């Protein structure tokens with residue numbers, strides 16, 4: 686159970702955030718979420734800017750096994766939410782909802798494992814072969 690006082694502390698003290706997110710009561714989303722962890726990493730959001738939170742999807746769910754709980758990773762940006770309620774809504778309602786979908790209907794939500802691995806492979810290949818250099822003058 687987190688309170689306004691703990692929230693304010695987590696906003697101002699980065700070192701406290703790991704402990705803070707560990708104390709969050711996920712309410713109804715608890716069933717679908719394995720762990721909630723704070724990470725110092727800065728992850729880009731697919732639509733631009735930095736991500737506030739991300740769902741880490743277990744491999745078994747990617748194989749379309751049902752009943753697999755995901756992990757929520759919380760980033761620094763989540764602590765710029767205007768209020769504790771907004772922050773909790775992001776975790777419990779938003780990521781909790783995605784976790785529920787993955788728990789119940791992974792085959793509807795997630796691409797096939799073959800497609801997933803092909804995507805991963807093309808990411809690694811683009812890192813290995815950055816392509817022609819774009820030079821200005």
Ligand SMILES: [Zn+2]
Pocket residue numbers: 779783
């Ligand atoms: Zn979403």
